[in-house]
Amino acid sequence: MTAPARDSRRLVPRLGLRVRPRDEALCAAAARCAGLAGLAGLCLLCYGNSLRGELVHDDVWAIVHNPDVRPGTGLRDVFRNDFWGKRMEDNTSHKSYRPLCVLSFRLNIWLWGVAPLYFHLVNLALHFLVCCLLLVTCRRCVFSDSRWASVAVLLFAVHPVHTEAVSGIVGRADVLAALLFLLCFLCYTRSVPPSSCPASCPASSLWLLLSLLLGACAMLVKETGVTVFGVCLVYDALVLSRKPLLSLLSGSTFTEFIHESRALLKRAALLTAHVVLILSVRFWLMGGSMPLFSEQDNPASFCPRLLTRFLTYSFLLWFNAWLLLAPVTLCYDWQVGSIPLVESLSDPRNGATLLLLLLMALVCGHCIRSIQTQPSREVLVGLLFLVFPFIPASNLFFRVGFVVAERVLYMPSMGYCILVAHGLGRLCSGVGRWGGAVGRWGGAVLSLSLLLLLLLFSWKTVSQNRVWSSREALFRSGIQTLPHNAKVHYNYANFLKDAGRHLEAVHHYHVALRLYPRHASALNNLGTLTSDPQEAERLYRKALDINPQHNRALFNLGNLLKTRGQDSEAELLLKNSIRFGPHFSDAYSSLASLYGQQKRFSEAKDVYVRGLEFCSESSDLHNNYGVFLVDTGEGALAAAHYHRAVRLRPDHYVAMMNLGRLLRSSNDNEQAETWYQRALSVSRCVDVLSPLGALYYNTGRFEEALQVYREAVLLQPSSSELGLALAQVLAISGRALEAEQTTRDILLREPSCIECYRLLSAVSCKRQDHRQALQFLELALEQEPSDPSVKAELLFSRGNQLREMDQLHLAFQSYHEAVQLNPDQSQVWMNMGGIKHIKGDYAAARSYYEKALMLSPGSKLLKENLEKLDRLERRSKGV
Missing domain, CATH: 1.25.40.10 (Tetratricopeptide repeat domain)
Structure with missing residues (x-):
């Protein structure tokens, strides 16, 4: 006989200790804080290396080149334009209306400028918040065992398919939409009162209104956010308010069903009206037109065969599911040849599509069978979160502008992670029933498998973040991952072109055209790199044959x-x-x-x-208009456009330099110098140094001019113009030997430099070596200057040297040649009169003096010479 069972509690000695509720609450709070800290550490571990990344790919167009993200732009434009800064009603608009995401970019810039670090920090913080909300959602609405809620969130936190959404700044739209999606869902579940609470509870109404607001905000962050209302409605009908459905299935009349589900129907009507309203506003903002995409954006949607479109779209469902299941091959762009069209029923890829459909049918069948009992919330919520957010990207209702985009899987991956965690939980339960050593070993294998999966996902995420670290790394990764994709070759060629690596760029443009001969943009860009104008014209015209509106x-x-x-x-x-x-x-x-x-x-x-x-936000256009206004004599208006260009782009040194020139022309040298220095702080290039050096030279600040011109010559040693300017400053500042050597160096490169000979003549004249000065002027005249005024000045200078050498006859001839070329030189006429004056030909001297006085009526020297001439004439007449 067995001994009677005894209450085991009697065997435990009573110690008289009790855990107070307050201590339990503190322990629970500490555990929650530790869990959140661990989750934050995991997110940081996986995405910490993304913080060093640049703004790449679409980030440049959405942030750097988007006027709506600049704090100086009116807020009205943010709500009138699309995600890229174009008017929504414009035919060329992408029609992606995401004003709240644009405002988040704008807030980023207002707080920290355009520094990429802070954009990445915000994205990482948002991803962490999504993980936290997903954990709350899983614990409250999905899993009865919080351990599997944690597993789902851990999988979501480290999943490699999220790198585009988290490491790419444009992916913030998906992350922020997921955040609002979860908030909306949680608020909606709070809005449905338990059976013990009246349906008209004020708190319920407030939660419902908050849910409607958050769902609308989710759509204003990204279009897929609107799908949260479908998730809420189905979850409400099958979980929160399933009693009317059970009564209908158990044999209740339809009238009884309507009576019992009044509260549900009211919520459904409200949600439906709300969705219709916000979608109507959305379509109105689009200006009555859908976005225009090209064949290379989504080849299947342009295929005329219905069967091909159906088979390809179905296979793409499998492909996206495979990216969630095994994210081995990831790429920033899946367009143009990455995934060939499925054109026949015999294509083996159809087998993968059938497998996916079979799996989905089994899961949906499980949900339907469980409706009459207790529905599996894990499977239901997993399906809802997986399917509904993906519907807008499925081409089911409208054409989308991509084949596959990893960032659109950010929200659906929440459902995938829930389903995987549920599956692991079922496996653990099954293994646990075996008992004994087999059960323990089975549990250990599953735990190790989960740990290995998390480690592999984390490693893939960290390595994939490096791809998004720079423009070059991103585009090169596309070449390595999808070498048969014409788009990645085109993007890499664009990078090489911008980097000045033109030969490599030409090669990749040719590869892109070999893979996709109708790539109009590749033809156009290849034309810009072609040195042969005839070939460039052929390429441009071929691009226009393909796309006349390019x-x-x-x-x-x-x-x-x-x-x-x-x-x-x-x-x-x-x-x-x-x-x-x-x-x-x-x-x-x-x-x-x-x-x-x-x-x-x-x-x-x-x-x-x-x-x-x-x-209106184009800084270059404002600058060019300013130049035009200066050329047409409206300099006062030009200043405003130069200032506008600088406000729009604070590093627009060309506008700063033009503003400096404008101020210089009005003799406001102090302000002109300020703008030149500001331009120099942006770019120490020759284009800025040269006018600054001229300003210093013309205002007598020769040492500063010398310093500026020396730096300019170091930057561009082959420039004869800069070398000559430096030589002139050297000459006027008393460094004659250095000036002469600099000028001779220029002549070695450019023997026909007339200004060099003039400068050498001036240096020789300053040393009183008039013979050598004359030789240099003769050499300058031998170059036969095409400008008559330049030749007239050289003849005038030659006449001056001959006069200093007392060769008055030759000097007069040189002056005479000068005035024949340019009769408006007052000094030449005066010098000719002076020679005649010296030779005693007073009548001729007087005529030359009078011609000079007509050109310079205020010249005191001319008047004095005429008075001397009058005295000599009177003396010669004996008066």
Whole structure:
């Protein structure tokens, strides 16, 4: 017989100690804080190396070149324009309306400037907050065991498919939308009162209104945020308010079902009306048109065969699921040949599609079967979070502008992680039933497998972050990952072109065209790197044959024809460039420049004014308009546009330099120097140093001019103009030998430099070596200057040297030749009169003096000479 069982509690000695509720609460809070700290550490460990990254790829267009993110721009434009700064109603707009995300970029710049570090920090902080909210969601609404909630969040925190969304700044739209998605979902679950609470509870109404607001904000961050309302509605019907559904399934009449589900129906009606309203506003903002995408953006959507489109779209579902399941191959761009179209039923890839459909059917069948009992919230929420956020990217309702985009998987991956954690939980439960050593070993294997998966995901995330660290690393990774993708070769070629590595760029443009011969942009960019104008024209025209509305090719071809003097065709091309790209500021500047060359100043001004209406944030256009205004005598208006250019782009040193020149022309040397120095702080280049040196020279600050010109010559030693300017400063500051040596060095490179001979003549004259000075002037005249005024000045200088050598006859002949070329030289006439005066030919002297006095009526020296001549004439007459 067995001994009777005894209550085990009696065997435990009573110690008289009790854990107080307050201590339990403190322990729980400490555990939660420790868990959050560990989660933060994991996020930092996985994404810490992304903080050193630059602004790359789409970040440049969404932040650097987007006027809406600058604090000086009106807030109204943020809510009128798309994500990239274009008007929503514009036909060329991407139609991506995300004003709240743009405002987050703007806040970033307002607080910390355009420093990439702080953009990355904010993205990392948002990812951590999403992980925290997902943990709260899983514990409250999904898992009964908080351990599996933690597993789901750990998987989500380290998943490599998130690198584009977290490490790429543009991905903030997806991360922030996920944050608002979860907040909206949590608020909605709080808005549904338990059965013990009346449906009209004020707190419930407040939570519901807050949920509606957060869902609308999610859509204003990214379009996929609106799917949260579908998730809320289904979750409400199947979990929160499932009693009416159970009664209907158990045999209740439809009338009874309607009566019991009044609260649910009211919420459903409110959500539906809200979604209809916000989507209607969204479509109204789009100006009644959908975004225009090209074939290379989404080839399947342009395929005329319905079967091909259906099979390809179905396979893309599997492909996206595979990226979540095994993110081995990741790339920033999956366009143009990355995933060939599925064109027949015999394509083996259809097997993968069928497998996915089978798995989804099994999971959905499990959910349906469990409705009458207790639905598996893990499977249901996992499916809802996986499927609903992906619907806008599925091409089901409208064409999207990509084949595959990893960042759009950020929200669906929440559902995937929930499903994986649920599956692991079921496996652990099954293994645990075996008991004994087998059960322990099975549990250990599953734990190690999970740990290995987390480590592999973390390692892949860290390594993938390096890809997003710089523009070069990102584009090179695309070449290595998808060498058959024409788009990645095109992007890498663009980087090489910008970096000045033109031969490599040409190679990759050719590869892109071999992979995708109809790549109009590759043809256009290849044309810009071609030194042969005929070949460049052929490439531009071929690009326009493919895409007649390619505004860059129109612009480049128009500029090429403008340089050849084919003004009528160039004008038409530039007009079309503006027509098809109204926000392309360079086209306005080029067309206005063409009109300016033709003296059509009124039309040029109209083009600039129109350009500033469409491109009011273009600093280059403001600068170019300022130059035009100065050339047409409206310098006062030009200053305002130079200032505007600098405000729009604080590093626009060309506008600063032009403003300095404008102030210099009005003799405001102090302010001019300030702007030159400011330009120099941005770029110590020759274009800034040269006018600053001229300012110092003309204001008698020769030592400072000497320092500036020396630096300029070091930067550009082959420039004869800079070397000559340096020599002139050396000569006037008393460094004659150094000036002469510098000038002779220029002559070794450029023997026909007339100004060099003039300067050497001036240096020799200063040493009283008039014979050598004369020799240099003769050498200058042997170069046969094409400008008559230059030759007249040389003849005048030669006459001066001959006069100093007492060769008055030859001096007079040289003066005479000078005035024949340029009769407006008062000093030459006076010197000719002086020679005649000395030789006693008073009548001739008087005529030359009088001609000189007509040109310089205020000359005291001329009047004195005429008075001397009068006295001599009276004396000679004996008066």
